[in-house]
Amino acid sequence: MSLRGRLAALPPIVLITLGMVALGAVVAGGVFAYRTYDYIEHDNDFCMSCHLMQEPYERFARSEHRELGCKACHQPTFGQRSSMALTQIAENPDSLAEHAEVPNERCEECHVRGDRQKWLLVSQSAGHRIHLESSDSTLQGLRCVECHSTSVHEFASSDRTCGQSECHQSTEVKLGAMGALTIHCAACHDFNAPAATVPTDSLSEQLRPQRDECLSCHAMRVLVAGSPLPVDDPHGGSCGACHNPHEQATPADAVATCANAGCHESSEEVTPFHRGIAEPVFADCLRCHQAHAFAATGAACSDCHAEATRPGGIAVVRVSGSAARARPFRHETHTGVTCASCHESTDTHGRTTVTAAAQCQACHHAPAEAEPCAECHAPRSVPAARLSRVVDLDIGLRATRSLPFDHDRHNTVACSQCHAATPNQSAASVSCADCHTDHHKPASDCMACHAQPKENAHTLNAHLTCSGAGCHGPPTAFNPVPRTRSFCLVCHQDLVDHRPGEDCAACHALPRGQP
Numbered sequence: 001m002s003l004r005g006r007l008a009a010l011p012p013i014v015l016i017t018l019g020m021v022a023l024g025a026v027v028a029g030g031v032f033a034y035r036t037y038d039y040i041e042h043d044n045d046f047c048m049s050c051h052l053m054q055e056p057y058e059r060f061a062r063s064e065h066r067e068l069g070c071k072a073c074h075q076p077t078f079g080q081r082s083s084m085a086l087t088q089i090a091e092n093p094d095s096l097a098e099h100a101e102v103p104n105e106r107c108e109e110c111h112v113r114g115d116r117q118k119w120l121l122v123s124q125s126a127g128h129r130i131h132l133e134s135s136d137s138t139l140q141g142l143r144c145v146e147c148h149s150t151s152v153h154e155f156a157s158s159d160r161t162c163g164q165s166e167c168h169q170s171t172e173v174k175l176g177a178m179g180a181l182t183i184h185c186a187a188c189h190d191f192n193a194p195a196a197t198v199p200t201d202s203l204s205e206q207l208r209p210q211r212d213e214c215l216s217c218h219a220m221r222v223l224v225a226g227s228p229l230p231v232d233d234p235h236g237g238s239c240g241a242c243h244n245p246h247e248q249a250t251p252a253d254a255v256a257t258c259a260n261a262g263c264h265e266s267s268e269e270v271t272p273f274h275r276g277i278a279e280p281v282f283a284d285c286l287r288c289h290q291a292h293a294f295a296a297t298g299a300a301c302s303d304c305h306a307e308a309t310r311p312g313g314i315a316v317v318r319v320s321g322s323a324a325r326a327r328p329f330r331h332e333t334h335t336g337v338t339c340a341s342c343h344e345s346t347d348t349h350g351r352t353t354v355t356a357a358a359q360c361q362a363c364h365h366a367p368a369e370a371e372p373c374a375e376c377h378a379p380r381s382v383p384a385a386r387l388s389r390v391v392d393l394d395i396g397l398r399a400t401r402s403l404p405f406d407h408d409r410h411n412t413v414a415c416s417q418c419h420a421a422t423p424n425q426s427a428a429s430v431s432c433a434d435c436h437t438d439h440h441k442p443a444s445d446c447m448a449c450h451a452q453p454k455e456n457a458h459t460l461n462a463h464l465t466c467s468g469a470g471c472h473g474p475p476t477a478f479n480p481v482p483r484t485r486s487f488c489l490v491c492h493q494d495l496v497d498h499r500p501g502e503d504c505a506a507c508h509a510l511p512r513g514q515p
Contacts, residue, residue: 052096060153074100126206127191175245208240258285276348301339373415452493
């Protein structure tokens with residue numbers, strides 16, 4: 001009898017029992033199969049069943065991923081899993097080969113598109129963005145695990161993280177005692193600094209060591225205790241803006257970065273106070289600025305311009321008066337005057353505000369404060385002048401004369417006797433005759449006022465006297481000038497030493513003067 005016939009001959013109760021047993025076996029098999037699948041796919045104990053995974057799993061248990069299953073990151077296909085198992089069992093039973101690679105897309109599920117309250121979103125941190133968004137061809141296709149694989153499964157960065165994958169192997173710390181220490185890169189560079197809205201080309205600035213990073217070292221807190229960064233630090237507390245531990249061996253080397261690090265390359269772009277400063281001085285920032293305080297140390301201009309108050313230093317100031325001309329200025333004689341009285345830095349460093357002679361005279365010729373004129377104007381330092389004057393001659397003639405005036409020959413006369421206390425100290429209203437009332441008398445020295453005529457200016461007719469020679473209009477009343485020796489020497493000044501003391505007319509017969 002066939003199996004089907006035999007089953008049909010059995011009592012119904014037996015058939016029901018066999019059916020239930022078969023159904024139970026199917027259900028039990030399904031449950032077993034599901035549990036086996038779940039164990040393999042979701043239970044970390046399956047991975048731990050390999051004795052080689054003990055150490056990696058312990059690191060995993062310390063990581064931020066410890067609540068996840070291995071398959072949350074490792075998702076090999078059935079074929080990959082079978083090949084991995086065969087390779088591990090048959091070829092590498094005693095060592096753990098690379099397997100089940102984790103692509104960036106797997107990391108991005110949580111760290112880019114995930115919950116920012118639960119996960120660090122790498123798309124909003126400076127360090128991750130500068131690596132993943134860089135235009136550098138060597139960073140194209142960079143995988144997360146290339147940086148986070150120093151300690152497999154723990155994912156924490158170490159002091160070797162940045163140097164792996166042949167990225168920053170040659171980068172070393174040279175600054176002072178730091179060079180002898182093993183310093184984690186993240187101790188100085190805030191890799192996870194928030195930078196969600198920072199432009200890509202500015203991300204490097206977010207990684208510069210700031211005040212808090214540098215002072216986190218107890219040695220640095222001691223070193224800068226005497227010169228803390230000011231509240232209004234123009235560098236924003238960014239130590240890395242000046243100090244580069246990878247290039248500089250001493251803190252003082254940071255001075256070289258002031259004028260060539262792209263920050264203060266041109267005095268025109270800093271402040272008006274810096275404009276016009278000589279290039280060597282501008283490049284030496286610490287000449288005026290104290291490190292870490294940055295405010296200029298000089299309380300007065302003389303702290304930097306000491307040479308200005310030394311004897312012999314003469315500046316030339318171009319001022320305008322009756323005619324624009326350069327005038328000497330001695331700083332050492334003005335030590336009682338504040339620099340700001342004549343200089344300001346609104347547009348250019350130390351620009352001279354004194355541009356007109358009247359501004360100098362406002363101090364030097366003020367009636368109540370005027371110093372003795374000789375303090376500035378020694379008689380021999382004042383050039384000879386030509387004075388244009390209308391004079392009434394004793395011969396009855398009124399004439400306009402350009403007369404020489406030698407200050408040195410008048411050194412016994414008070415300056416104020418001729419120069420009025422007015423802003424321009426003019427002597428235009430002074431009449432020479434006020435002092436020289438007898439200047440046309442026989443004993444007068446004619447050469448004192450009358451300059452020697454130009455060669456061939458007169459003919460022999462000049463001996464007939466001025467009016468008689470036909471050069472000048474007739475006087476209102478004829479009064480011939482005595483032909484004294486001094487009168488003759490007006491024209492014959494080269495004969496001053498010819499028979500001194502004798503009368504010219506004693507040897508030289510002259511025609512009688514004519515009206």
